[in-house]
Amino acid sequence: MISWFFIGLVITILLTPGPTNTLLASSGIQVGLRKSLLLIPAEAIGYIIAISAWGMLIGKVSTTLPLLPTFLKLLSAGYIVFLAVKLWRTADQKVALNQPTIRPRELLCATLLNPKALLFASAIFPAVAWNSQQIYMAHMGTFVALILPIALFWISVGVARSTNKVKWLSQSKLQRTASVVLVSFSIPISYSALINL
Secondary structure (H helix, E strand, O other): OOOHHHHHHHHHHHHOOOHHHHHHHHHHHHHHHHHHOOHHHHHHHHHHHHHHHHHHHHHHHOOOOOOHHHHHHHHHHHHHHHHHHHHHHOOOOOOOOOOOOOOHHHHHHHHHOOOHHHHHHHHHOOHHHHOOHHHHHHHHHHHHHHHHHHHHHHHHHHHHHHHOOOOOOOHHHHHHHHHHHHHHHHHHHHHHHHOOO
16 A cells, blocks of 8 residues: 655655754764654654645645645655755755754744645655545555654764764765666656546
């Protein structure tokens, strides 16, 4: 019922640097792994609320505007390409990870406002998820299960950067790899939208 394509897209997009991941890495630098674990439920709740709200809105509006999901998929594919280009271009710029201590409330707000939520709701989650509770629960459950290891990864990146033990783990390599993977995922999203026109 859950496709490998869905899982691959969720992993790739969650791994890309953004406001939530920057805050997780910052917390790893500042307070270490154990205290930063308190931020993971805030990220999960933020994404559940934001994705569900966007998805329900899209589900309701698409009955009167049937081309809306197709348009949003194309817009999402364009956003993925934009994000990929931005990641590639800024790969050598330093990210400011020396932010004030991050609390769950700040991470929740950053996740609620994260544009990735609209991307997940409009192009990554299947359209039927907004009409079927069973499909919604299966996909949201998978999504939340994927948040944990990816959030741990970003916190660990912060911890590793603070100790300078891992020399090969550079922001530049992470961003360029994510950029290439994002472009490869934007192609099937665009194709699936265009065949529905």
